[in-house]
Amino acid sequence: MRLNFFVNDAPVSLEVDPQRRLLDILREDLELTGTKEGCSEGECGACTVIMDGLAVHACLTLAAQLQGRHVTTIEGLEKNGELDILQRCFVEEIAIQCGFCTTGMIMSAKALLLHNPNPTEEEIRTALSGNLCRCSGYVQIVNAVSRAARELGGEV
Amino acid sequence: MSTCYIPNTLDELGGALGHLTKDSLILAGGTDLVLKIRSKYLYPDILLSLSDIPELREIRITPEQAVIGSMSTMHQVELALDGLEDLQALADAAGGVGSPQIRNKATIGGNVANASPAADTPSVLWALNAQVDIMGPGGVRRSVPIQQFFADGKTVLSLGEVILSFTIDRTALTGWRSAFVKLGHRSQVTISRIGMAMALRQDASGVIQDARVVVGAIKPIPFPLPAAEDILRGNLPDPCLAEALGATFRGNTRRAYKEAAAKGVFEDVLLRFQKN
Numbered sequence: 001m002r003l004n005f006f007v008n009d010a011p012v013s014l015e016v017d018p019q020r021r022l023l024d025i026l027r028e029d030l031e032l033t034g035t036k037e038g039c040s041e042g043e044c045g046a047c048t049v050i051m052d053g054l055a056v057h058a059c060l061t062l063a064a065q066l067q068g069r070h071v072t073t074i075e076g077l078e079k080n081g082e083l084d085i086l087q088r089c090f091v092e093e094i095a096i097q098c099g100f101c102t103t104g105m106i107m108s109a110k111a112l113l114l115h116n117p118n119p120t121e122e123e124i125r126t127a128l129s130g131n132l133c134r135c136s137g138y139v140q141i142v143n144a145v146s147r148a149a150r151e152l153g154g155e156v
Numbered sequence: 157m158s159t160c161y162i163p164n165t166l167d168e169l170g171g172a173l174g175h176l177t178k179d180s181l182i183l184a185g186g187t188d189l190v191l192k193i194r195s196k197y198l199y200p201d202i203l204l205s206l207s208d209i210p211e212l213r214e215i216r217i218t219p220e221q222a223v224i225g226s227m228s229t230m231h232q233v234e235l236a237l238d239g240l241e242d243l244q245a246l247a248d249a250a251g252g253v254g255s256p257q258i259r260n261k262a263t264i265g266g267n268v269a270n271a272s273p274a275a276d277t278p279s280v281l282w283a284l285n286a287q288v289d290i291m292g293p294g295g296v297r298r299s300v301p302i303q304q305f306f307a308d309g310k311t312v313l314s315l316g317e318v319i320l321s322f323t324i325d326r327t328a329l330t331g332w333r334s335a336f337v338k339l340g341h342r343s344q345v346t347i348s349r350i351g352m353a354m355a356l357r358q359d360a361s362g363v364i365q366d367a368r369v370v371v372g373a374i375k376p377i378p379f380p381l382p383a384a385e386d387i388l389r390g391n392l393p394d395p396c397l398a399e400a401l402g403a404t405f406r407g408n409t410r411r412a413y414k415e416a417a418a419k420g421v422f423e424d425v426l427l428r429f430q431k432n
Contacts (some may be wrong), residue, residue, distance in 0.1 A: 001160045018160035018203050019193060041191050042258060043345070054231070054260040060190045061261070064160050064183055064205035108256065129344035130255020 005066045007032070008076030016063045023047050023058035025066075026073060034074035034103050038132075045131030048104035048111075049073050055111035055130075074103040077110065086110055086148045095144035097135035105131045109145045119149060158203045166211055166320075170295025172204055173316040180204060182318055184227060184266035187258050212265070212320065217243075221326050223289075226265025226319040230254075233264050233277075242326060245283065245334035245353045248428075249276040252338055255345045265319040268302075271311050271377075276351045278302065279372035280336050282380070283353040286324045292317040299323070306377040332357045332366075335428035338373075339421050348373040350414055354425045356393060364388045374409045381408075384422075393429035398422040 001018045004011065007030060014029060026032045026049070038046030040059050047058040050072040077084035086106050089095070096102050105128060112119055112127035119127065124145045125138075133141060161172040176182070180202040183189055192198065206212055212227035215236040222243060224233060233250035237243045253259055253267070253276055267277045268288070281288075281302045288300045293316040302322075305311055313319070334355040340346030351372035357365045367388035369381040383404040391397060402419030409415060 001162075018158055018205070019199075021190070040194070042187055042254070045255065045257060048257055051260075055257050056260050057187075057257045060187050062183065062186055062190060062203075062205075064162060064203055065186060065207040067162055067208060111256070126344070127256055130257045 001063065003063050003066055005068060006070045008072055009070070018062065018064040020063045021059055022049070022061040022063070022066060022071065025063065026058060026071075032073050032075050036100055036103055038100065038104075042130075043132070044101070044104075045108060045128075046101055046104040048107040048131065050107055050111050050114075053111070053114055055108045055127075072107075072110075074106060077106070084110070085151055086113070086145070089144040089148040089151070090141070093140050093144035093147060095137055095140040097133075097137050101131060101133045101135075105133065105141055109148070112145070113149060113152065117149060117152060119145070121146065158200050160203045160205065162205045162208050164208050166209060166291070167295065169206075169209055169318070170291060170293070173291065173295075173318065174293035175202060176204060176293075176316045177201055178315060182206065182269075184269070185229065185261040185263040186266075187254070187262040188266065188270050188272070206265075206318065214321075219326060222322075222324040224264060224322045224324075226269075226321055227263045228265075230259035230262050230264065230267075231256075234259070241333040242329035242355075243284065243324065243334065245280045245336040245355065246277065248336035249280045249338075249351070249353070252276060252336070258345075264322065268305070268322075269311060269313060269319055271306055271309060273309070273376050274347050274349075274351070274373045276336065276338060276348055276372065278306070279351050279370045279378035280334070280353040281322060281324075282378045283334065283355045283368045283370040284324050285328065286322045288319055289321045289323055290317050291320050309376040329355075333429060335425055337421055337425040337428065339417055350374065350417060350421050352421050352425050353378075354429075356388065356429055358393070358429075362392050364391055364393060371405075371408075374405075374414065379408070381405075393426045395423045395426045395430075398426060 036046040038044035042057045042060045049058045163169040181200040183205045212225045214225045216223045230250040230253045237247035286302045336353045338348040339350040353370045355368040367385040369384040372378045401422040405418035
């Protein structure tokens, strides 16, 4: 099928198998390897991207579901050479150990702040409930998201 | 490469349904189907994606009825129904499925059509007496009560049929409140081991006039628990009934822990009726 959609605000047009996963389109066809493949079955959240404003699994999204959609990946957060505030807060709060879950964590957090700029700790934990960190850094991760929300002062 | 149909209207959908064969696949949210495609190396002749038909994502709620498009995501169902006392159980069930990422894609139609014994929305739709609105090849429509939708662990959908929407008659639910509680291995991102939909009609002093209890994740399809309904009628929804209610599970499950756990699930669901 001819797939026309948007990745990080840029139009993309590809000839793809309708069963090709968004994850493979991003990583292999578009060489955007910031989105990670963890469990491949929607449990770990490492492949989280934002589609039309909502966090979704790139591993469970097929080309046949992407026509005209807007997808944002971790690569789309940095603007004019500056890290997104969430990325900076993850670095400053040392919310990263091995880093494999980080991009998915940040995309889930980004989706949360898009809809809820002043989340409670419980809301942050719920928003990140589909993202696993095996280095067990949840406290720092929650701190990083809280700090980003605070620094944004309710503006995203 | 599979042929892919991505209809944009219900008319186009009706046309596409006529082309499906037993080797075709219908793609809703994809949160179950993609796993199945990959684990079983399925290669359908036709892949029909329901993603791009706006009517299937509509949720229309009036005082008389609720019509929930089959492609409404769990997230959309939760948002639309949360706070409506008669339909609260459906918001509870939808809001408890998987993770935020899953709820943003998984659809109520997929949850029902997939007919997993562990699915959460079927038991609620059962308790609320929902009708399943179906479209077949050529756009032919029919409706089936949810209680007659499941058969032998599958569904009554024939080749080329899809669910368009679920219709709930709210006039029949006047004075009813509902809630859904599930038991899983953890609080989030968990598959139900017991899913319990309860609907109660209480009088002004809180005494239960009528009750419906439908249980999921125990048998291949949801089942009502009339013995529990009998215990509830004439009483207040007091968690101290949980012991007696839990005993009604006996003989319904082969898993001993579920018999024991049922008491706790009843307690949790009754607590939901404490707040006014």
